[in-house]
Amino acid sequence: MSSLNAASQAAGVHSDAANDQPLLAFIGEQAQAQRVVILQRKQLSGGAIQENWLLDLQLDGGPFAGVQRWVLRSDAASALPASLSRAQEFAVLDRVHRAGVKVPRPLWLCRDPAVIGRAFFLMEWMPGIAAGRLLSGQSAAQGNAQLAAELGANLARLHQLRPPCAELDFLPLPDTAPALASIATYRAFLDGHGGAHPVLEWGLRWCERNAPSDSTLCLLHRDYRSGNYLADAAGLQAVLDWEFTGWGDPREDIGWFSARCWRFARPDLEAGGIGQLEDFLRGYREVAPLHIDREQLDYWQVMATLRWAVIALQQTQRHLSGEEPSLELALTGRLLPELELDILRLTSGAAQ
Amino acid sequence: MNRPDARELLHIARQTLLQELLPALPADKRYLTLMVANAMAIAGREYQAASGASAMECEQLQALLDDRQLSLEDARNGVAAAIREGRFDAGDERDRLLEALHQTTLAQLAISNPKALP
Numbered sequence: 001m002s003s004l005n006a007a008s009q010a011a012g013v014h015s016d017a018a019n020d021q022p023l024l025a026f027i028g029e030q031a032q033a034q035r036v037v038i039l040q041r042k043q044l045s046g047g048a049i050q051e052n053w054l055l056d057l058q059l060d061g062g063p064f065a066g067v068q069r070w071v072l073r074s075d076a077a078s079a080l081p082a083s084l085s086r087a088q089e090f091a092v093l094d095r096v097h098r099a100g101v102k103v104p105r106p107l108w109l110c111r112d113p114a115v116i117g118r119a120f121f122l123m124e125w126m127p128g129i130a131a132g133r134l135l136s137g138q139s140a141a142q143g144n145a146q147l148a149a150e151l152g153a154n155l156a157r158l159h160q161l162r163p164p165c166a167e168l169d170f171l172p173l174p175d176t177a178p179a180l181a182s183i184a185t186y187r188a189f190l191d192g193h194g195g196a197h198p199v200l201e202w203g204l205r206w207c208e209r210n211a212p213s214d215s216t217l218c219l220l221h222r223d224y225r226s227g228n229y230l231a232d233a234a235g236l237q238a239v240l241d242w243e244f245t246g247w248g249d250p251r252e253d254i255g256w257f258s259a260r261c262w263r264f265a266r267p268d269l270e271a272g273g274i275g276q277l278e279d280f281l282r283g284y285r286e287v288a289p290l291h292i293d294r295e296q297l298d299y300w301q302v303m304a305t306l307r308w309a310v311i312a313l314q315q316t317q318r319h320l321s322g323e324e325p326s327l328e329l330a331l332t333g334r335l336l337p338e339l340e341l342d343i344l345r346l347t348s349g350a351a352q
Numbered sequence: 353m354n355r356p357d358a359r360e361l362l363h364i365a366r367q368t369l370l371q372e373l374l375p376a377l378p379a380d381k382r383y384l385t386l387m388v389a390n391a392m393a394i395a396g397r398e399y400q401a402a403s404g405a406s407a408m409e410c411e412q413l414q415a416l417l418d419d420r421q422l423s424l425e426d427a428r429n430g431v432a433a434a435i436r437e438g439r440f441d442a443g444d445e446r447d448r449l450l451e452a453l454h455q456t457t458l459a460q461l462a463i464s465n466p467k468a469l470p
Contacts, residue, residue: 196432
């Protein structure tokens with residue numbers, strides 16, 4: 001903590017007293033502190049959907065007395081329709097934290113918009129690198145077996161949560177096989193979207209005809225991939241970005257994690273560009289049994305690629321509509337041919 | 353025809369961006385600058401290859417539907433609808449569809465990201 005202290009002092013006390021008062025009062029009350037001072041704050045990257053602020057705080061008195069490094073997470077101006085509110089995300093974080101999933105420890109939720117202008121929650125800051133390109137670029141020739149296994153074990157702990165769950169009753173249960181429910185959602189989107197996409201239609205038809213009939217429901221992260229967790233030399237630190245959580249087939253998360261589109265600099269490393277799939281599955285199976293063969297893995301990788309293609313079209317639309325002009329969103333639209341080639345590759349085999 | 357044409361202008365503009373501006377920019381603007389360069393490269397390739405790629409795709413999709421009069425947009429809509437109805441589920445029809453989709457996708461990939469071509 002001493003280095004953090006020094007850095008904070010060097011940066012000086014950065015506090016707009018008038019605007020911060022309600023936030024400091026909220027923190028003081030929750031943490032039972034006599035006094036709270038913001039030593040430093042910095043906006044963290046990551047999130048078209050949320051804003052994340054790093055807060056270095058000095059607390060006097062109470063169980064959190066001392067210097068604390070916390071993250072404040074609030075809604076951003078424009079939110080995607082499929083994502084959870086911050087109050088819901090806090091409930092998920094709290095539940096999975098108690099289930100032993102590695103996440104930043106959730107602290108307090110504030111629903112009162114008077115405090116900072118919108119709902120937010122506070123959680124512990126965690127060290128590590130999130131950037132998928134960096135993590136995959138640093139991976140050894142054979143990948144990082146420990147990190148892959150930890151990611152597998154961690155996902156298995158999440159997947160032990162089954163419906164019903166009173167604290168998560170805001171998450172809808174699919175009323176049909178989860179794969180078919182997703183296919184219907186993507187088709188509805190494509191129908192309302194200008195221009196047809198024959199390759200995506202082919203992928204959806206193939207997934208419809210090959211949909212598994214043996215899905216069990218469990219809690220999914222739905223964005224479990226390189227880029228959304230923190231890791232360092234000590235291994236996995238925390239899984240982030242829980243705003244897409246929902247009930248579904250556990251193999252969906254595995255397909256998303258391993259799909260080629262999320263392997264960044266290392267398409268040869270099937271476990272998220274950071275490790276071998278065998279290590280990931282071994283870590284998973286050390287926590288819970290899992291049945292997934294090559295055919296099923298391919299199936300859920302096609303589903304993952306279709307989902308990313310649909311999200312890419314939605315993101316492109318945010319740029320094209322003028323809602324959020326952005327070079328990054330514009331270029332996302334040009335990822336489609338790569339995703340379509342992945343879909344064709346995985347669905348062109350001799351099997352249907 | 354105006355010379356330099358659109359592709360030639362984009363090419364020299366991109367070269368200037370990468371060789372003269374990028375080294376002078378702060379490190380935290382590097383990623384953004386590379387995205388600008390990428391957008392210019394895609395636009396340049398599209399200028400050169402788009403009409404050929406569209407003509408090829410139109411021909412391929414028309415053939416699948418056995419209708420040489422269709423516009424590209426109508427052909428795409430028609431093929432998409434036929435896929436959803438199951439017309440290309442199996443057999444020769446399926447093979448013809450996959451061959452056509454493969455070719456049109458490779459042509460688009462050659463524009464958007466030729467490094468990812470198999």
